[in-house]
Amino acid sequence: MQSPAKPGKKPNLRERVYQMLRERIQMGLVGSSDRLVDHDIARELHVSRMPVREALMQLKNEGMLEGTARGFILRRHSLQQINDIFEIRILLEPHAAALATANVGPAFLARMKSALDAAQEASDRGDWETFMRLNADYRAAWIDNVPNRAMADAISRFIDHAQTVRLMTMQDETVRGIILDGMRGLYEAYLSGNADLVRERMTSHCRTAAVCYYQCYQRLSGGMPPLAH
Incomplete structure (x- = not known):
């Protein structure tokens, strides 16, 4: 490669x-x-x-x-592969997000707030494609500030692999609202400068993302796969 x-x-x-x-x-x-x-x-x-x-x-x-x-x-992933991706994200992202707290500054917070506000506006008008791009901008804001670049690159790759999941879920207004709540909670945690709170909020955000996907899958297929641990 x-x-x-x-x-x-x-x-x-x-x-x-x-x-x-x-x-x-x-x-x-x-x-x-x-x-x-x-x-x-x-x-x-x-x-x-x-x-x-x-x-x-x-x-x-x-x-x-x-x-x-x-x-x-x-790439079309099997349910087991999606479950594996969420499990890895839950293991990596909370720790990485907490590490990024060391690099929080005015530019960092302004970038997150700008993406968060614009994502809220896009969701309000039902523009899920723009919402999806702004969600990626928001995510990049904290990933770019993770000091362990190997970890940041690994997280980005696994998030990219779950692209089909995001396409499935972000068209749902209720899901977008849940995602916005998670984005807002993480931003507030960074604003506080509390790394433990950032870790806690990111763990919750990752688990909620998994639940949203599985609920969407259940609606489409009538089956419910096991949740990531």
């Missing part, structure tokens, strides 16, 4: 295409029915197919995409 550009090194074309595609996935701009085709993307970006193909293959190797007869689509 090819690695992203090293800090201080100007990214090459393949790395720039990779980052652009990953950001599209993170922001909810790639839906579960969308196909990512190398020559279509190359034509859009006015580049050759090779760096696009390499970027798509990297995303496939990282578990974010899967190949089809024509192009790539978001």
